[in-house]
Amino acid sequence: MSGRIGQSPVRVDGRAKVTGAAHYASDMAVPNPAWAWLVTSAIARGRIAAIDEAAARAVPGVLDILTHRSMRGEVGDAGFFAGGGYAGSTIRPLQDDRVRHDGEIVAIVLAEGLEQAREAAYRLRIDYAEETPAAGFGSEGAELVSAREASGGSFEDPGVGDADAAFAGAAIRVAADYATPTQHHNPIELFTTTAQWEDGRLTVFEGSQYVHGLKNGLAAQLGLDPAMVRVESPYIGGAFGSRGSLTQRTALIAVAARRLNRPVKLVATRDQGFTIASYRAETRQHVKLGADTDGRLVALVHEGTEVTSRPDPYKVAGTQTTSRIYACPNIRTRVSLLHADRNTPGFMRSPPELPYMFALESAMDELAHAAGLDPIELRRRNDTMREPIKGLPWTSRSLMPCFDRGAAAFGWAERNPAPRSMREGDWLVGWGCATTIYPTHLGAATARVTLTPDGRARVQTAAHEIGTGTYTVVAQAAAEGLGLPLGKVLVEMGDSDLPPAPVSGGSNVTASVCTVVMQACEQIRARLAAAATEGPLQGRDPATLRLLDGALRAPDGAAEPLAAAMARAANGAIEVYAENIPEGLPPDSLKKLYQGKQALGGGLEGKQHVMAAFGAEFVEVRVHSRTAELRVPRILGAFAAGRIVNPRTARSQLMGGLIWGIGSALHEATEIDRRTARYVNDNIAEYLIPVNADVPQVEVLFVEEEERTANPLGIKGLGELGNVGTNAAIANAVFHATGKRVRELPIRIESVL
Numbered sequence: 113m114s115g116r117i118g119q120s121p122v123r124v125d126g127r128a129k130v131t132g133a134a135h136y137a138s139d140m141a142v143p144n145p146a147w148a149w150l151v152t153s154a155i156a157r158g159r160i161a162a163i164d165e166a167a168a169r170a171v172p173g174v175l176d177i178l179t180h181r182s183m184r185g186e187v188g189d190a191g192f193f194a195g196g197g198y199a200g201s202t203i204r205p206l207q208d209d210r211v212r213h214d215g216e217i218v219a220i221v222l223a224e225g226l227e228q229a230r231e232a233a234y235r236l237r238i239d240y241a242e243e244t245p246a247a248g249f250g251s252e253g254a255e256l257v258s259a260r261e262a263s264g265g266s267f268e269d270p271g272v273g274d275a276d277a278a279f280a281g282a283a284i285r286v287a288a289d290y291a292t293p294t295q296h297h298n299p300i301e302l303f304t305t306t307a308q309w310e311d312g313r314l315t316v317f318e319g320s321q322y323v324h325g326l327k328n329g330l331a332a333q334l335g336l337d338p339a340m341v342r343v344e345s346p347y348i349g350g351a352f353g354s355r356g357s358l359t360q361r362t363a364l365i366a367v368a369a370r371r372l373n374r375p376v377k378l379v380a381t382r383d384q385g386f387t388i389a390s391y392r393a394e395t396r397q398h399v400k401l402g403a404d405t406d407g408r409l410v411a412l413v414h415e416g417t418e419v420t421s422r423p424d425p426y427k428v429a430g431t432q433t434t435s436r437i438y439a440c441p442n443i444r445t446r447v448s449l450l451h452a453d454r455n456t457p458g459f460m461r462s463p464p465e466l467p468y469m470f471a472l473e474s475a476m477d478e479l480a481h482a483a484g485l486d487p488i489e490l491r492r493r494n495d496t497m498r499e500p501i502k503g504l505p506w507t508s509r510s511l512m513p514c515f516d517r518g519a520a521a522f523g524w525a526e527r528n529p530a531p532r533s534m535r536e537g538d539w540l541v542g543w544g545c546a547t548t549i550y551p552t553h554l555g556a557a558t559a560r561v562t563l564t565p566d567g568r569a570r571v572q573t574a575a576h577e578i579g580t581g582t583y584t585v586v587a588q589a590a591a592e593g594l595g596l597p598l599g600k601v602l603v604e605m606g607d608s609d610l611p612p613a614p615v616s617g618g619s620n621v622t623a624s625v626c627t628v629v630m631q632a633c634e635q636i637r638a639r640l641a642a643a644a645t646e647g648p649l650q651g652r653d654p655a656t657l658r659l660l661d662g663a664l665r666a667p668d669g670a671a672e673p674l675a676a677a678m679a680r681a682a683n684g685a686i687e688v689y690a691e692n693i694p695e696g697l698p699p700d701s702l703k704k705l706y707q708g709k710q711a712l713g714g715g716l717e718g719k720q721h722v723m724a725a726f727g728a729e730f731v732e733v734r735v736h737s738r739t740a741e742l743r744v745p746r747i748l749g750a751f752a753a754g755r756i757v758n759p760r761t762a763r764s765q766l767m768g769g770l771i772w773g774i775g776s777a778l779h780e781a782t783e784i785d786r787r788t789a790r791y792v793n794d795n796i797a798e799y800l801i802p803v804n805a806d807v808p809q810v811e812v813l814f815v816e817e818e819e820r821t822a823n824p825l826g827i828k829g830l831g832e833l834g835n836v837g838t839n840a841a842i843a844n845a846v847f848h849a850t851g852k853r854v855r856e857l858p859i860r861i862e863s864v865l
């Protein structure tokens with residue numbers, strides 16, 4: 113199987129996954145486990161007034177019931193991840209009698225068997241002293257603060273010029289309000305934790321996008337030396353950000369295992385997953401665009417408010433992106449947070465870009481309509497090779513090539529621009545498009561690569577397989593670097609005992625980890641080349657020798673088989689460890705990596721340049737003229753993301769993003785009862801997602817792009833690129849079909865009636 117960088121080998125772990133040989137965290141066998149069942153709060157705000165454990169303890173097999181009465185003081189504060197700590201939420205259950213959101217963990221039942229734990233949990237009686245909660249927007253008692261204030265001044269709203277004055281004087285103006293709902297990741301794999309203590313050493317098996325973060329955060333919470341904690345997460349059944357930061361359940365299960373002196377397994381239910389982990393925050397946004405008569409932007413205002421929990425200032429602040437994407441001399445942005453009685457939101461695929469680009473790209477479509485311009489032409493007129501806030505250049509930017517390529521493939525030239533002008537029988541047909549963008553993030557990374565004389569390599573790095581194909585692309589990097597077939601490379605990841613790699617978030621891993629693996633391979637090549645002073649390569653410049661097809665080779669064709677070259681250089685295997693801090697990241701990045709602190713750089717935060725992957729998304733919608741039934745018969749994206757390491761897995765990521773985009777635009781919303789601040793559709797029967805019948809045709813095109821600056825391999829990362837533009841592309845197509853502008857997601861029948 114050919115498997116060099118740029119080729120499309122099938123997933124190296126595909127067979128293990130489809131045969132069940134791939135072990136996910138909760139598949140890990142531990143001896144004689146006890147089972148944990150969570151009891152979560154039935155109110156969103158108040159106090160636990162009384163707990164009656166008698167009926168629960170009478171269930172056969174019950175081992176213990178943990179509540180705040182027995183657990184107070186057991187779990188320390190690991191700090192909020194965005195403030196230099198570890199936790200995705202600083203709300204620590206079972207540490208006092210307060211209830212701070214719907215579904216907060218209020219008790220854990222431990223039993224010999226899962227069914228016994230569940231039965232006892234149902235019999236546990238908890239009485240609450242309820243207080244009126246604030247659910248979010250429009251709720252009395254919710255507290256609005258600016259993101260700047262909430263960050264202690266470290267966050268600055270990007271802006272330039274005088275946007276309000278420029279808007280007032282603009283020839284063409286649009287101003288509108290947009291709203292995006294609460295959404296939950298709902299990964300197929302439930303939130304599970306298995307904890308096991310051996311000789312004072314804690315091992316946790318848990319699906320995690322950041323095993324080093326979880327390890328260090330747990331150590332901080334439990335007062336342990338991090339060396340005494342190991343986290344294993346070899347495969348993950350979906351994450352999308354929900355497993356990126358430490359959640360509070362893990363330390364509780366670890367304490368339970370220590371108390372029982374036996375391993376404890378937890379599998380939280382689907383509905384508990386809505387409140388014990390994170391989610392995408394609900395937003396309200398206001399956008400004003402002013403343009404001259406040619407459609408050139410003269411003013412851009414973007415204000416957003418995001419719901420968060422009472423204690424944690426979680427924000428996505430997508431204005432960092434929307435203020436930089438188009439040329440515009442006058443920009444004002446402002447992000448605010450609304451603290452309510454909710455669990456803390458967090459990363460969810462393309463966290464900042466998805467909600468904020470929905471608003472901006474909808475507004476751009478409104479502007480195109482107001483200016484009488486084709487929406488692609490409007491974007492062309494505002495295209496720029498420098499971002500407008502600081503005037504920094506994009507390292508590469510292929511937005512318009514993506515629009516051109518996508519438009520040609522979609523047949524955009526056939527579009528009649530007038531709304532309600534295209535029809536097929538009873539169906540109104542609409543074509544819409546939107547820009548997609550995802551910043552190129554990079555992180556410090558380390559890896560160990562071992563080459564043995566039989567021509568096999570082992571790569572060890574604590575990156576994670578979140579379903580994206582990381583085992584495969586990392587193996588491709590080593591196969592390329594060492595000149596080996598893909599099948600001769602073994603990759604080990606997802607274990608905090610391995611050399612640390614960054615959080616599997618922000619679409620940084622392929623770039624960050626392949627870069628450091630290639631550096632390790634280069635060290636091996638250099639060592640072999642330096643030793644080739646005799647034999648067939650005698651006299652060749654070591655710098656020119658390459659590892660290719662199982663041999664060390666000179667440009668003139670002279671070659672020495674790998675085993676022979678290795679025998680000259682070493683007595684047995686060659687093992688190297690490499691570490692890399694990408695250019696532009698602070699020098700303490702490696703230290704932070706070892707401490708498990710999330711520290712990505714690059715993207716739009718650079719001092720010399722900014723970098724991002726771009727794309728153009730095209731959608732056809734059909735809206736039934738009498739029933740308003742909405743369909744998306746086809747969707748197409750053209751993307752440019754630098755070097756594509758594996759077009760097969762990259763295409764899968766982008767397809768998944770487009771499909772998720774359809775779900776986000778038309779289906780997904782977590783409904784909350786505004787009076788009780790409780791989720792009402794916390795299951796995947798009522799939390800709607802698209803099925804195959806909702807997604808007839810998805811097409812992904814790659815636009816070739818050479819990226820020279822981001823990293824030596826020219827990789828931009830694209831996992832989160834696909835779903836960013838889809839919401840707006842669909843809303844814009846709905847406007848084209850019906851003449852009705854829908855500014856609130858999801859777009860449902862009642863939105864267009």
Ligand code: MOS
Nearest residue numbers: 353460461617618
């Ligand atoms: Mo992604 S939301 O950065 O896991």
